[in-house]
Amino acid sequence: MTHSAFPDGIAGPAPDQDRTSSDIDAACQVLASESDGLSRLAAALRATGSEGEMPALGTAFSRAVEAFSALAGRVVVTGIGKSGHVGRKIQSTLASTGTPSVFVHPSEASHGDLGMIQAGDAILALSNSGETPELADIVAHARRFGLPLTAMTARADSTLAQAADIALILPQAPEACPMGLAPTTSSTMQMALGDALAVVLLDRRSFTATDFGIFHPGGRLGIRLRRVDDLMHRGTAMPIGTPDITLRQVIMEMTHKAFGCMGVITPDGRLCGLITDGDLRRALDRDLERTLAADIMNTSPLTTRPDALAADALRLMNARTRPITSLFALDESGAPIGILHVHDLLRAGIA
Structure with missing residues (x-):
């Protein structure tokens, strides 16, 4: 049953047709902006880099797939703010599709959780700017113990990209936010590239629907995957x-x-x-x-x-x-x- 936010007998305000149309136009513009970002991402994956430039995204992506598929340990995903939220989703998708993984919060890592990162692990660090100070201790830990570090960032010249073994450089695309400030298109591209990594790794591991069911025993999905x-x-x-x-x-x-x-x-x-x-x-x-x-x-x-x-x-x-x-x-x-x-x-x- 749908419950109204207004008391019984009192109707909500009638929608302003002009305002509704304006809202829909704004929403569609957001979707168009983010769709354009995904188109740029796909084009960047297929593009080839010029001599002297950072490796093309497709080359870096392939290197990341090779590194993660050959791991003896786990993919340690990290990030803060919106990149952290996206990182948690990427880590969850990796884990549920057969790639052992864990999310480590950068601030908690600086206060003891670096002990969660072990020999044989690889790090996937997300930061749109590539200048997130909270990632410094994880980056230093990776360098100290020789752990492979993959960065997902929009700036090839950033501190994070320069420190990484593999840099997944997102293409430049305007944020859907009208002020160009709120992470919208950039976080959508991060999420999509993380999904691409997870699905390609799933294919590399010959992960089957039966395997998927082992990791999803609950809910409607678990029912569908019972043997x-x-x-x-x-x-x-x-x-x-x-x-x-x-x-x-x-x-x-x-x-x-x-x-x-x-x-x-x-x-x-x-x-x-x-x-x-x-x-x-x-x-x-x-x-x-x-x-x-x-x-x-x-x-x-x-x-x-x-x-x-x-x-x-x-x-x-x-x-x-x-x-x-x-x-x-x-x-x-x-x-x-x-x-x-x-x-x-x-x-x-x-x-």
Whole structure:
């Protein structure tokens, strides 16, 4: 329910149409400015530097990717003010996409948190001006212990850029703030370049959706990334029979286990067929003692793997004209090790 900021019976002020239009125009101008900054950033990534200039952004970016992907330790992200807030987001994205990382606040670093930075780590320092005095102790610590230092700044001639092993120089772009003072376009470019680093490193590490799920077990995202292995029924809960059991025995097994199907396995344990409720109904006019499981089973059933995403299993169930309600999960040898029912997906909030 939406709650008004005004007492009951008192309407808020009617919007001034001219003022509203002006506000929207100003908001769109901000978005256009920041979009222009991102376009300049993409162009800078593709540009090549001239002899005697600082390395082109694309070259520096590639060097940073190589350095971070080869780390034995973590990427230590640092920054203060708006750059610090952006740095925290970049660090969080790195960590959740498979690049070990930690954020260290520059002021806290000067009062003991330098001990969080260890041999094998690399530092990513953010400062739009490159002249942030609070970063001095972290920069000195990096130099003292030979830790790779990457700077993300807008000034190639800044103290931070000159001290860094790798300098990610943001292109010049006007801030969206009408006074040109509040970090807006610059922080957007910092955030975007940090996202680019994280995603490229994700690709380098062959980070999969399953890996992503390990780091995101909570919330709606965690639900979407649950695996079949997390939800399936195992062992004696699985409805299983051999090809030579009778139709009566098939009915008893399916009734007892209540999955609406029964897997048929070979003597060495591999799944060779499936019998569903529909197969039973079509076979009810047959002799219950003479008809065997092999006579009515589907020899090409749909199956899944235990490490598959449960959401993918649901899509497989719904792929046919007539959706199916259960899937067997097979190991590498083709043996069933679990069964997943659509009700399991419903209970987990996936369906």
